Amino acid sequence: MKKVSVIAAAVAMTLSAGASAAAVDFHGYMRAGVGLSGDNGENVEYNKAKVGRLGNEKDLYAELGLNAELYQQGDVSFKLESLVAYGQDGNNNWEGNANALRVMNIQAKGLFSDKDAVLWAGQRYYQRKDIHITDFYFLDTSGGAGGGIENLSVGPGKLSLAIMHDDAEDFEGGAVNGYTFDARYAGIDLWDGANLELALAYDFANEMQDQKLGADDGLLLTAVIGQGLSNGFNQTVLQYGTKAYGKQMATYGGGGWYNRGEDNNDADGFRIINWGVTGFGESWEVGHTVMYSQASDTADGDITAYNAVVRPVYKWDDHMKTIFEAGYFADEVKQSGTTEDSAGSKLTVAQAWSAGSSFWARPEIRIYGSYFMDHENDNAFGTGNDTEFSVGIQAEAWW
Secondary structure, eight states, X not given: OOHHHHHHHHHHHHHHSSSOXXXXXXXXXXXEEXXXXXXXXXXXXXXXXXXXXXXXXXXXXXXXXXXEEEEEETTEEEEEEEEEEEEEOOSSSOOOOOEEEEEEEEEEESOXXXXXXXXXXXXXXXXXXXXXXXXXXXXXXXXXXEEEEEEEEETTEEEEEEEEEOOEEBTTSOEEOEEEEEEEEEEEEOSTTEEXXXXXXXXXXXXXXXXXXXXXXXXXXXXXXXXXXXXXXXXEEEEEEETHHHHHTTTTOOSOSOOBOGGGTTOEEEEEEEEEEEEEXXXXXXXXXXXXXXXXXXXXXXXXXXXXXXXXXXXXSSSEEEEEEEEEEEEEEEETTEEEEEEEEEEEEEEEEESSSSTTOOSEEEEEEEEEEESSOTTBTBTTOSEEEEEEEEEEEEO
């Protein structure tokens, strides 16, 4: 028997053991559209993590995932999780390859006395936390391949432990074997409708023989207080980082892509975020986010950053809504006695049609108009232009 036939037979026998493999789960995300601006000409995208993403995205981006339960017997199951991401400008029908395998892992459940615990290995989006209206992932340690155990019952909450590759280059351009150790403890009840989740990320390097690295290991601590409301939810996020994580606190980092430069070894920083979505009557829902952050002694100096975005939605019926979004940010960088300021804002109005009336209802098609203002750079949108407008149409969906 040929080798390929032997492998095929072995796979078939494995899948037939216990219960049959479950149906494949197809899931994903997409956004795409067309826009044009005034003086700048092109479809404009301007600091969307700071001033909001509505009417402020110019790419074609998609994530396509396939999950399947490969084995199930009693309480024990093995699941395959996979996802491919694709990103392009979307300006032509054929733009070559810009895709990446973002997720490919196996998750096993029911192997231990704690039947909810999950043992996993591979590459994955690891318990990421984001603010949708700014597309800002304030906690995302997803790196290369890794493994761990999650949802383990310990005391009143659930414990998750993981280690993942985070390879990079050091300040001299040499390869570094980097790793992120991630620990989470979730489900801590506080008061009525409120809960607490704690997270620790520790990024370290495993030096090769005779290798001397400049960057110190970094620590990122996160506390997320979630409050359920009768008409929505609210979250308050407290974060503190050291070394390169310290700089990330004021530069919209989320715990990934640890900078191996030695100039951040004295840095530390913190940030405070409040965000959520609240309903007002049957016709209005409002999403918001507010952040304040500081970082000291970074490679770029001392940094202060804050932003605020609000997105009110008026629902005309089950499928049509009018969406408004206003955002503002300001950054201040002090180094060697000099101060550099940057600030900007955005106003957007959009008419949208979606698969339901909820703030989160998707798919959604929206026609929008946006007005951008840069308050510190007179040439932000071309020579002599510190303002710009953009109009367009965009589709967004997740499933």
